[in-house]
Amino acid sequence: MAATAETVLGIFAHVDTTVRALEELKSKGYHDLTVYTPVPVHEIEDVLERDRPVSPVRLFTLIGGLTGTASGFFLTIWSAMQWGLITGGKPVASIPPFVVIAFELTILFGGISTVIGMILLGRLPRLRPSPTFDGRFTNDRFGVAVHCAAERLASVRQILTSAGAEEVKA
Amino acid sequence: MAVVEHREPTYADVNRDVLRTLAPPGNLYFAWMCLVGLILTCGILAWTWQIYVGMGAAGKRTPQMWAMYITTFVFWIGIGHAGTLISAILYLFRARWRTSIYRAAEAMTIFAVMTAGLFPLIHAGRMWFAYFLLPYPNQRYLWPNFRSPLVWDVFAISTYLSISTVFFIVGLVPDVAALRDASTGWRRRVFAMLSLGWEGSDGQWRHYRRAYGLLAALATPLVLSVHSVVSWDFAMALVPGWHSTLFAPFFVDGAIFSGFAMVLILILPMRHFFGLHAYIREKHLDAMGKLILITGLVLTYFYACEVFTSWYSGDHFERASLFWKVTKSYAWALWLMYFCNCVSPLILFWKKARTSPFCLYVVSIFVLIGMWFERFNIIVPSLGHDFYPYTWGIYVPTLTDTTIVIGSFAWFFILFLGFIKLMPSVSVVEVKETIPAPMKGHGHGGHR
Numbered sequence: 001m002a003a004t005a006e007t008v009l010g011i012f013a014h015v016d017t018t019v020r021a022l023e024e025l026k027s028k029g030y031h032d033l034t035v036y037t038p039v040p041v042h043e044i045e046d047v048l049e050r051d052r053p054v055s056p057v058r059l060f061t062l063i064g065g066l067t068g069t070a071s072g073f074f075l076t077i078w079s080a081m082q083w084g085l086i087t088g089g090k091p092v093a094s095i096p097p098f099v100v101i102a103f104e105l106t107i108l109f110g111g112i113s114t115v116i117g118m119i120l121l122g123r124l125p126r127l128r129p130s131p132t133f134d135g136r137f138t139n140d141r142f143g144v145a146v147h148c149a150a151e152r153l154a155s156v157r158q159i160l161t162s163a164g165a166e167e168v169k170a
Numbered sequence: 171m172a173v174v175e176h177r178e179p180t181y182a183d184v185n186r187d188v189l190r191t192l193a194p195p196g197n198l199y200f201a202w203m204c205l206v207g208l209i210l211t212c213g214i215l216a217w218t219w220q221i222y223v224g225m226g227a228a229g230k231r232t233p234q235m236w237a238m239y240i241t242t243f244v245f246w247i248g249i250g251h252a253g254t255l256i257s258a259i260l261y262l263f264r265a266r267w268r269t270s271i272y273r274a275a276e277a278m279t280i281f282a283v284m285t286a287g288l289f290p291l292i293h294a295g296r297m298w299f300a301y302f303l304l305p306y307p308n309q310r311y312l313w314p315n316f317r318s319p320l321v322w323d324v325f326a327i328s329t330y331l332s333i334s335t336v337f338f339i340v341g342l343v344p345d346v347a348a349l350r351d352a353s354t355g356w357r358r359r360v361f362a363m364l365s366l367g368w369e370g371s372d373g374q375w376r377h378y379r380r381a382y383g384l385l386a387a388l389a390t391p392l393v394l395s396v397h398s399v400v401s402w403d404f405a406m407a408l409v410p411g412w413h414s415t416l417f418a419p420f421f422v423d424g425a426i427f428s429g430f431a432m433v434l435i436l437i438l439p440m441r442h443f444f445g446l447h448a449y450i451r452e453k454h455l456d457a458m459g460k461l462i463l464i465t466g467l468v469l470t471y472f473y474a475c476e477v478f479t480s481w482y483s484g485d486h487f488e489r490a491s492l493f494w495k496v497t498k499s500y501a502w503a504l505w506l507m508y509f510c511n512c513v514s515p516l517i518l519f520w521k522k523a524r525t526s527p528f529c530l531y532v533v534s535i536f537v538l539i540g541m542w543f544e545r546f547n548i549i550v551p552s553l554g555h556d557f558y559p560y561t562w563g564i565y566v567p568t569l570t571d572t573t574i575v576i577g578s579f580a581w582f583f584i585l586f587l588g589f590i591k592l593m594p595s596v597s598v599v600e601v602k603e604t605i606p607a608p609m610k611g612h613g614h615g616g617h618r
Contacts, residue, residue, distance in 0.1 A: 034373070039607075124368065138350075141184045
């Protein structure tokens with residue numbers, strides 16, 4: 001494993017040139033990349049997601065949702081049992097009305113844990129900007145940051161420039 | 171300057187045009203703020219008077235204990251439905267026209283639910299005991315009755331408010347990052363904090379996109395459930411005119427109908443004053459017009475079903491209640507509702523009407539009036555004419571409750587007016603997603 005001591009940043013104005021650079025970098029064996037885009041772009045995602053598993057956010061949703069269902073039923077049944085008052089000849093723990101509460105808590109817990117998942121997995125909040133970030137990336141520029149060994153710096157620069165980068169910074 | 175209508179805006183245009191909406195406001199804006207603030211003050215004074223004097227000030231007596239406040243509560247909850255419909259259901263259906271209006275609609279949802287949430291408190295009289303509705307351990311071992319639709323309502327609405335707010339904030343994060351990078355000084359620091367240091371790296375987008383889709387999938391059944399639960403506040407009771415299985419879809423459809431009308435009421439002036447014609451185009455107005463038309467037609471069908479089922483039920487009380495509503499004391503309100511909700515949207519069959527801001531605005535106002543009266547007609551005449559003639563009664567609004575209801579509109583508009591100057595009222599990211607991505611090579615205009 002080569003030490004990834006250096007970082008090169010290429011700034012692009014177009015999606016197709018960014019994709020070209022990414023394809024080129026991947027085929028040359030550079031996988032430690034950070035790509036900045038103002039919006040999620042399908043072409044770029046297609047290249048990046050090819051060899052990555054699906055985001056595990058959905059696990060947070062599932063666990064949060066099931067916790068919500070369980071706590072909805074627990075709260076309603078347990079509190080009904082606390083004072084076993086029979087009304088309308090129905091069982092004290094009458095499930096059909098409790099489904100409404102369980103449903104609402106499923107959505108509530110599921111939604112909140114999804115956001116927690118997104119924040120944790122996306123490493124947010126970030127207190128200071130990462131060194132390769134540039135303010136233009138939230139406007140109309142795309143950035144490709146390549147982390148590589150110092151001796152490969154020149155070849156990475158070459159790849160980024162020939163793909164059509166507007167600017168290449170080390 | 172606004173972008174010329176015919177040229178597709180670029181990414182940089184979007185940033186510039188959205189940032190422009192946050193420029194310091196002019197005198198007109200402050201004039202509106204003053205007017206709305208004045209009306210809100212009257213509402214607050216009226217509420218104070220009601221707390222001081224008692225609920226009699228609101229004209230409440232048996233049998234119409236629900237009267238204006240619950241009418242207005244249901245009205246505002248209904249308004250709150252369009253936002254999440256646009257941001258969740260239309261997101262899952264990939265309806266691209268939603269992108270330029272969804273931020274304003276989501277903000278509208280949150281503010282409408284916040285307005286609605288005031289009414290149970292106002293209605294409760296001693297609103298400092300409202301926390302009794304929440305389940306919390308207490309020394310008396312008392313818990314809310316979870317078999318009561320009113321408690322379902324507390325859960326449904328607080329979940330709806332929480333999830334809509336979360337959805338709204340998640341959508342704002344990348345946009346606030348764009349604001350941060352375009353501003354300086356203390357504003358930059360505030361926006362940096364609010365954006366959580368968002369950078370738009372592939373690692374962030376990857377989880378963000380997945381989370382957004384999941385939130386939309388969770389919010390979709392939630393939208394449909396909230397107004398269903400609100401309708402069960404009525405449908406679970408035995409009152410003639412309420413006790414019907416039709417109520418859940420009937421309420422949900424009416425909510426979407428009135429919600430879209432309110433979206434138009436807010437969006438059309440925004441489009442005009444901010445010069446957002448390049449983003450909120452005729453096709454957006456057309457699509458919203460069509461949705462109002464279709465939900466209006468479905469609502470007409472539900473009205474017909476409602477009348478038919480009470481006649482066909484053969485139930486004496488149902489029939490008597492219907493006859494009373496259609497012909498007696500509150501008949502004017504019923505026929506006004508039929509006109510506003512069934513007849514006035516029919517003009518939207520013409521494309522010219524659907525693309526004319528003036529026409530849409532007038533129809534939207536009619537729809538809002540009609541939908542307020544729909545809730546009035548469900549609540550007031552039904553309660554006023556149930557099984558036992560001794561308990562029949564007529565409700566007359568007082569100055570206090572009318573002022574509080576009008577004040578609630580001011581509260582809603584003041585929140586919205588504040589919002590459009592503090593946060594991007596058009597989504598930077600989602601609008602960029604719908605315009606062609608910048609390409610160097612030719613022959614491939616966009617990624618869709």
